[in-house]
Amino acid sequence: MFARRYVADRSLATAVFLALKRRKPLLLEGEPGVGKTEVAKVLADLLETRLIRLQCYEGIDISTAVYEWNYTRQMLYIRLMEASGATRQEELKEIFGPDFLIKRPLLQAIDPANAKAPVLLIDELDRSDEEFEAYLLELLSDFQITIPEIGTIAAKEPPIVVITSNRTREIHDALRRRCLYYWIDYPTLEKEYSIVLARMPEAPEWLAKQVCAFVRELRALDLFKAPGVAETLDWIASLLALNQLELVEGTVRDTLGALLKYQDDVLKVGGSNLGKLLEKARNVSS
Numbered sequence: 001m002f003a004r005r006y007v008a009d010r011s012l013a014t015a016v017f018l019a020l021k022r023r024k025p026l027l028l029e030g031e032p033g034v035g036k037t038e039v040a041k042v043l044a045d046l047l048e049t050r051l052i053r054l055q056c057y058e059g060i061d062i063s064t065a066v067y068e069w070n071y072t073r074q075m076l077y078i079r080l081m082e083a084s085g086a087t088r089q090e091e092l093k094e095i096f097g098p099d100f101l102i103k104r105p106l107l108q109a110i111d112p113a114n115a116k117a118p119v120l121l122i123d124e125l126d127r128s129d130e131e132f133e134a135y136l137l138e139l140l141s142d143f144q145i146t147i148p149e150i151g152t153i154a155a156k157e158p159p160i161v162v163i164t165s166n167r168t169r170e171i172h173d174a175l176r177r178r179c180l181y182y183w184i185d186y187p188t189l190e191k192e193y194s195i196v197l198a199r200m201p202e203a204p205e206w207l208a209k210q211v212c213a214f215v216r217e218l219r220a221l222d223l224f225k226a227p228g229v230a231e232t233l234d235w236i237a238s239l240l241a242l243n244q245l246e247l248v249e250g251t252v253r254d255t256l257g258a259l260l261k262y263q264d265d266v267l268k269v270g271g272s273n274l275g276k277l278l279e280k281a282r283n284v285s286s
Helices: 011-020 036-049 071-083 088-095 106-107 130-142 173-177 187-197 206-217 230-243 249-254 263-269 274-285
Strands: 026-030 050-053 067-069 101-105 120-121 145-146 153-154 160-165 180-186
Touching: 011 026, 011 036, 011 160, 011 173, 011 180, 026 036, 036 050, 036 120, 050 106, 071 088, 088 130, 101 106, 106 120, 130 173, 187 206, 187 230, 206 230, 206 274, 249 274
Parallel strands: 026 160, 026 180, 050 120, 120 160
Antiparallel strands: 067 101, 145 153
């Protein structure tokens, strides 16, 4: 995974290996921005296969996640059939067939026509309703979906499934039992430094060290939302855009919005302690 610029712990690499070897879904939990989604992207790139992403949200339903019928095309077809003198029974038989089916991400992932197993990313499952989570049980157990008008569609090449959760609500035990589980924590200082160098080789090493040390200091504060690795990378990109080669208090204060996403956190960090935080970061990184 390092070749794809993803720095993984041995334990995470083992979990990914087992998910591939045993063809079991991999459930990744952790704070936002620690690299859960990136695992699926890197896997698809590494295996040279298609990445199919289902972004979950409250209220997501079958027509968005699995399939829906192309009603406009069905109506046009019915009119053509009526003009040609076809019977109603013939019309119904035709319009509820594969030609009128719009495949959404889950159905695309188990499509028997797939020559190679895709990577299916079910992102932020904790945002969906429990009813939708229950719907996934058949898919994750048997890699098949039942459509009343057609029947059961089963994958010839089961997809490699990565599920992510930010733990805004607990995922049900029934779904957890079907998965291998791994918690991705905030990286250590050394690991985050390696991630920065791997993902942003253009960043000066001295700046990368200071940034990683400063972010670590922020994570020790009582913030509403501590910055993740994604914010660290975004902040360095912002500093490089400003031609900064080291952390300077004024620039840090002006760019806190790349790191922190709540005004209370910005005010807290940008207060009188900012200078002390920077000094600690410089001492750690020197």
